[in-house]
Amino acid sequence: MSPHIYDRPEEIDITNSGDSLALIARLIMKGSEVLELGVATGYFSRYLSQVAGCQVDGVEIDAAMAREAEPWCRNLLVADLDEIRLADHFSPGAYDAVVCADVLEHLAQPEDVLEQLKGLLKPGGVVVMSVPNIAYAGLVLSLMAGEFEYRSEGILDRTHRRFYTRQSLLEMIDGAGYEVMSLEPVHLPLQQSEFFEKLDHLPLPLARYVLSREDADAYQYVLAARPRP
Numbered sequence: 001m002s003p004h005i006y007d008r009p010e011e012i013d014i015t016n017s018g019d020s021l022a023l024i025a026r027l028i029m030k031g032s033e034v035l036e037l038g039v040a041t042g043y044f045s046r047y048l049s050q051v052a053g054c055q056v057d058g059v060e061i062d063a064a065m066a067r068e069a070e071p072w073c074r075n076l077l078v079a080d081l082d083e084i085r086l087a088d089h090f091s092p093g094a095y096d097a098v099v100c101a102d103v104l105e106h107l108a109q110p111e112d113v114l115e116q117l118k119g120l121l122k123p124g125g126v127v128v129m130s131v132p133n134i135a136y137a138g139l140v141l142s143l144m145a146g147e148f149e150y151r152s153e154g155i156l157d158r159t160h161r162r163f164y165t166r167q168s169l170l171e172m173i174d175g176a177g178y179e180v181m182s183l184e185p186v187h188l189p190l191q192q193s194e195f196f197e198k199l200d201h202l203p204l205p206l207a208r209y210v211l212s213r214e215d216a217d218a219y220q221y222v223l224a225a226r227p228r229p
Helices: 020-026 043-049 063-072 110-118 137-144 166-175 204-211
Strands: 033-037 053-061 073-080 095-101 119-133 178-187 220-226
Touching: 020 043, 020 095, 020 119, 020 178, 020 220, 033 043, 043 053, 043 063, 043 095, 053 063, 063 073, 063 110, 110 119, 110 166, 137 204, 166 178, 166 220
Parallel strands: 033 053, 033 095, 053 073, 095 119
Antiparallel strands: 119 220, 178 220
């Protein structure tokens, strides 16, 4: 089976958009030294280098996508994050920020990667990440309807190996020795999600209850953290 090509629109609107990449972009200072894990075709690396004036190094598991991303990265390593030691390839204390946009959920040992990143950050450097929310109301209601369908993208991307709620994400970050600087949900109305068509037959009171929960429409979380002193 050929790998799915993850791609996004070329323009990232950090002023008006509320999507995960826009929220991450707002957390990266212009001119930063950035390590991006999982660059895919380079859509975010391009923004960082061309618009934000950052120096970007990257890691990507798929060689074909890495070739597309190469023009936007100073150094680009084709490798599986579960199988390498980042310190063997990148300089210690070199980065103002490390970006893990929709990456940690694909790893067998994300905690190990977070531990490795501490040594690559400058003093005061941050790790900025986005992860899907397994407690999203659309998925909860879909489960109640007996549906659990893997897809090529989204919360149930068939390549996801880890699943997170707000609480389990915070517990992982704390256990890895980081302190949270910010945590922001990425809101997506149920009507715009991949789950909406499956839910017409559910009782309305049940749907209303699930949708009333805190962060019910949080499709993802964007979190910034720094190593705990």
